[in-house]
Amino acid sequence: MSDFSLPSADRTSFFDEQKRRRRAVWVLSGICLLIASGIGIVLSSLVTPMLLLTGGGLLHLLARFGVFPATMRQAAHSLGEWAAGYGRLFQNVLESLDHVHRLTDLGLITTPLLRLAPVSVPALVAACLVWIVLLRISQRGEGGELIVRLSGRPPNPNDREERQLENIIAEMAIAAGLPAPAVFMIDSPEINAAAVDGAQGQASVMVTRGLLDQLDRDETSGIVAHLVASIGAGDIRLTHAILAVFQTFGFFVTFLDLPFRWSAWRALGGLVLVAAGLRETPATVVETLDLLESGLAAETLPDVETLWSVIPYRRVRKVLLVPLLPLLLISIVLRVVLFLWTALFLGPPLAMIWRNRRYAADAMAVQLTRNPDGLAGALSRIGGSAIPDGGSGREYCFVHGPPVSAKRGIAARHTMTGSLHPTLPRRLKRLQALGARTGRGERRRMPRLDVIAKHPGRTLFVGLLLVPMVPLVGTLVLLVGYLTAIAMTLGLGAGLAVTIGLLD
Amino acid sequence: MGAWIVGGIGLLLLLYLVWTYNRLVALRNRVRNGWSQIDVQLRRRHELIPNLVASVKGYMAHESGIIDTIARARQQAIAAGSNVEARASAEGALGRSLRSFIVQAEAIPQLRASENMMSLQEELSSTENRIAYARQYYNDSVTEYSTAIAAVPGNLLAGTFAFNAEVLFAGDEADRQPVVVKF
Helix, strand or coil: CHHHCCCCCCCCCHHHHHHHHHHHHHHHHHHHHHHHHHHHHHHHHHHHHHHHHHHHHHHHHHHHCCCCHHHHHHHHHHHHHHHHHHHHHHHHHHHHHHCCCCHHHHHHHHHHHHHHHHHHHHHHHHHHHHHHHHHHHHCCCHHHHHHHHCCCECCCCCCHHHHHHHHHHHHHHHHHCCCCCEEEEECCCCCCEEEEECHHHCEEEEEEHHHHHHCCHHHHHHHHHHHHHHHHCCHHHHHHHHHHHHHHHHHHHHHHCCCCCHHHHHHHHHHHHHHCCCCCCHHHHHHHHHHHHHCCCCCCHHHHHHHHCCCCCHHHHHHHHHHHHHHHHHHHHHHHHHHHHHHHHHHHHHHHHHHHHHHHHHHHHHHHHCCHHHHHHHHHHHCCCCCCCCCCCCHHHECCCCCCCCCCHHHHHHCCCCCCCCCHHHHHHHHHHCCCCCCCCCCCCCCCHHHHHCCHHHHHHHHHHHCCHHHHHHHHHHHHHHHHHHHHHHHHHHHHHHHHHHHC | CHHHHHHHHHHHHHHHHHHHHHHHHHHHHHHHHHHHHHHHHHHHHHHHHHHHHHHHCCCCHHHHHHHHHHHHHHHHHHHHCCCHHHHHHHHHHHHHHHHHHHHHHHCCHHHHHCHHHHHHHHHHHHHHHHHHHHHHHHHHHHHHHHHHHHCCCHHHHHHHCCCCCCCCCCCCHHHHCCCCCCC
16 A cells, blocks of 8 residues: 555645745845846946947037037036046056965955946946846737747637636636636647746746647646746746846847947847837847847857948958957957856856746645645656747746757756756655655655765765865866956956047 | 934834734735635536536436425525625535536436536536635635734734634535445
């Protein structure tokens, strides 16, 4: 009678599980916020001069057209003075750097550095504004576009299975005390389902036909409960917020790329049109945001020739391009630094947040159905199923993703993490802790730390294995830090010099 | 300086009380919303009954006793209105007679095979599920609300601002009887 065996030792309640996951997400979000603002400060070294130049240029232009010429010139001049003040502070930092000979001398440059720090404020404020605008834009598009791309259709009320699905979704919405989401069917043999935001901000649920054909009512209820729980917890808004961070980085990199890359013009032009509400279909919104995001990974060098071929004479082209070469160099270095930061530091905690949210939605699904076996049975049957055709790049919307995600999406492009979804055995194990009896348990490939810790000999062995890792990781962090310092110094130095020269 | 500290602590205390009060209001509204959800689903079941009766009448004329029982239970449930306890027991009786009706209907071969009956059965079982989930949501909300108005500091505010206790939607008496399996 193994079915009625005593609950295992790590048995927990769905309320405790949810509380635990929520706490983990709070901690991880704090870490991510810190790292993201760190990246923001790195970016600010080039973005602040850029903003000052753009602002000053606009003011001079207004003065030229006779809009309060005196005031405008005065404002542009004070912008230049502000930049000049920080230029002097930057000089101070460089000079005090000359006195640093040992590691202990690093204390000497902290005071000048702290005094220089406010130079990043304009860029950080601008980044926040851009983030808000991009967030509002993305809320108008993405889900609807995915429904179209997967050719989702409304369920047929005369088909018994699809009618049952509608009933299940209504039941789960009642259990969660939420308005019922819209339902779309995807005609695909894969077993999968997704939660997205549809038109007018109404949440939608997409379910493949394969899921209906292969799962029974309890199992489908478990999957639907997971999706409804995910909608109720605000996961869709969270994905928009996270993606908007990457798009904000992409926006500034794209802006720097304007002189070198044709697609940068297209991306920013599209963004202006979409933001002004002129091209507002979900497809164009998504296309624009994707272009911005791909700015992070775009290769600039091959594009320089194509863009500059607009200018007829080769020699003229070269003469015009030479002064821009430092900018090209800085933007390439900056892009490498940005990639390293997102891949090494921002990506892993972000993926951990997402995995914790999946576990939390699983626990919430158990709370809604009071039937852990339903979801556990469904997950163990989903097994090798993939994302339906056309869903790649939006894996995070689905209940279950393939172990290694496809080419696009936040997982693959910006991070070194394998997947945004926890592996099925791990999820089943958590469900078993919540009382599920079905499903295969965890197949361990990783050694268990608590077992190793009990055995001093093994601990020593593993410790010895880990020793070479320390200098390796240390070197990596040091290299990234060094590269970051170079990029910031180059960007700030050159940027401030140009700004002061033109405005002051 | 001392006045500032006292004032600051007073302000924090006031903010905390406002926050607690608002939380109690939100919880009470959730309970009310939960109750209205149960009501909506029970009404859905009431409206399903004439349909059900019409589609089986031809086959089950001789067993009109059960149909009369259902009709009577439905009348009583409608009459109970929003009195939680009376409503719960009347709806329980209705649910019981519906279940025995389904068992009888399934015994008739022509009915069991008919597409109409199968979809009606799906609707009926979905309605039963909805009622169960609405009840679960309502009872969870009532539990959270009761804890909030009984615990410190909610109990101080609950007495002053008349946050009254709410009643759980109790399970059906017959549901609590042990299941008898006959061979």
